Amino acid sequence: MPLFNMKNHKKAGIAALLMILAGGLLSASGNKEISSERGTLPIPPLLEGENLNLVMQRGELKLPMGTSKTMGFNGNYLGPTIRVSDGDFVNFNIKNTLGEDSTVHWHGLHVPAEYDGGPHQVIKAGTTWKPSFKIDQKAATLWYHPHLLGKTAEHVYNGMAGMFYIEDAYSKSLLIPQKYGVNDFPLVIQDRKLNNKGQFIYSPGRSDIMRGYIGNIVLVNGAYEPFLEIKKGTYRFRILNGSNSSIYKLRFSDKRKFTVIASDGGFLPRSFNTASLVMAPAERYEILVDFTEKGKSSLITEIYNGDTFKTMDFTVSDSKGTFYPHPAAFTYTPVAYDTKKNIKRTFRMETRGMGGFIINGKSMDLNRIDFSLKKNSTEIWTIESVGMGMMGIPHSFHVHDVQFTVLSVNGKKPGPLYSGPKDTVLLMPGDRIVIALRFQDYTGIYMYHCHFLEHEDSGMMGQFMVE
Template structure:
């Protein structure tokens, strides 16, 4: 299981003031490690937090320590899970509008929120391999935004990174041909300095890619009956039940105590006595989740970020860092209607109870096998490392290769259609460091190794985000099918905004 939030903040010399301090006069500045002296870097790496009092740690962080993140609430199960609407194309055109509104998350209270085609979150966009599509994007917010298609194999000009700002009132058409297989992807904003807050307020939606093979597998696929999207987000509401991001914000990743699944607080999910497919998205700014059943029973994982595993993998628990997705199958046919069964996290917090009824859909499947033909080739294993990245730091003191993001700087170049090996090292500090979920835009990559060893069997599939623990080195086989400029970054949204991001130009 991936290490969960082994996080402390960094202290630096008197010359450098850490961005996590709420009282810092430089809390809004961007720190650049590339301009630090060797002595300053040494001081930063060598600091020992172990003798600090809890009060001093809290003062330094300015918010709750990520070493012991806020515990989530138990779901009371009083509200049936909301389902995002399915967005249908009209002549191949999907219209997607970012807008402001209010949502009744808590009964009788209007919370100011953002959403796509609605007041909170977005629809599920269903597209098919080989389909020519147009995403007609429209910004009705009062601030600039972008539309980033996370996990989509798309030309750089349509990727929706920070270069592609859409001003209030503007519209842009993103046209491309779907060139990837069945998968569960998602979309969210990516403007510099505003990504974390816009996602926090509700800008996120799912993309389902289907192909001819997936339609023949007999998987649970009846939307809202035995095939459910689950968008997990933790939030912290103020006394007025508002999403006050600036009050909750933590430079090391904003953590909340209230879980929303598909925007529903205290959710439950009603299912039939059959196999049920759950598409999990960790849509949180920073929180990691380890999912399990309170019964201790196993479930089957059938897909990673970018598509199906070759065959179902039996799991007792599954960990996802921000940005990661997975599809799982739970067999409810073996339970009684009175069975107390819930989805839990690693702290035994009840995330969502299930309500079992006798109803059974017509698309239920008895066996699942031969889902995909994913393979890591001998040629890929023999390729030399061509790109090395070092992730380091916390709070505002985060870097990749000792540099912070510069929109005018291209960090790497790569040839279109050629596979290269990226080696990413998560450099720990004296207190151990923290897990960084590493994401590359515009591609699905293969995990070749983690610290020289084969990845877990449930990660032997297409990925666009990989959790890298402190001290770990991960090797990825990366190929871009399109030209353009793409981001790579930590998917803790506050780290991304603080500079843990770079750019690769594909030519």
């Protein structure tokens, strides 16, 4: 019974994974019914302008089941939605009051290496980091989160994440919903594992590191089963799988169809309609949904292990808002490549026994540059997830600084989800994905890694130098 219909991905891997998951995770639904207080969907405040201030701080998140100790940006949990435009010059002031070191990485952003916020740009406890750079990128829904070597998973799990929108002249000219918090909503979806006191504490065991630290509740924008009151009309949702290591399948309770218009790095060449969406950790998709009738519809998150959670409710009133046509196509320029001339590289993502997470046989070493490449060059990379029979586990592959074009998934043309700009792709056991990447403008050290954060923190990462 394959739970997820993933075109082109290998189904054998899914079956193998389900079998190993079946053992350990049946207890997951423990705390689900305790909800009594429910609120409206929290909308992260916008952070805009030339000078952007972020404070990394500790806090508390109150859920109906209990109160957890958390971390956030400018608040208790998660962070503001940063919104900038292509061409803007931005100056950040990022103060770390966590009492421990961390970093802030701009996931999906084309950015000078020294401001990338990876493991080399540590923000020491009590200090302030001041990256400043020009936004030079097309409209996209990106995000930001810590990236400290060995601590990324814990910091993200505790709540350190926020959305990072780029707009441009083209996106602003489109006839689509773009009023933030009115008809254009961020949805940061995250599962969290509550203990018997209703708190989430990051403490993965060895098998959690392998299989993923999978939760027993699902939060959206840091809230448990919130509701959103809307009028009849067309709504745009910018969805982030903000989990550490859970693949999600999203759908509506009433099986309604929606239109996918953008992936990680911006608009798709052609939009498409679907009733469900599979998302790996760190992937983003933008969707348009028409609510035509008064009533209620729920967003459902099915985690890869089969556990299914109502995530939020949409309460549609009788009043009429604005309907928008769903654009069929958008401008998108894929990475131009030449299979004869471009340098080719292969990345084999492999899990060896418990805790051995390697790429091309190596575990992450901050003192080792895995390879160098030339600025203003295009490369073709093949990423392979090495299956190990029953031990096969999924991975994802994320490259810093670039939005790449997927050329093939297991030898076939990619499906619609992978037809546009991407910075993160999902690899089921045995999968082989070929991508074209263009490196330009900046030199320095960037990272590539599995975005299952427990895998990343266990060594499934490498670094390259753009010269």
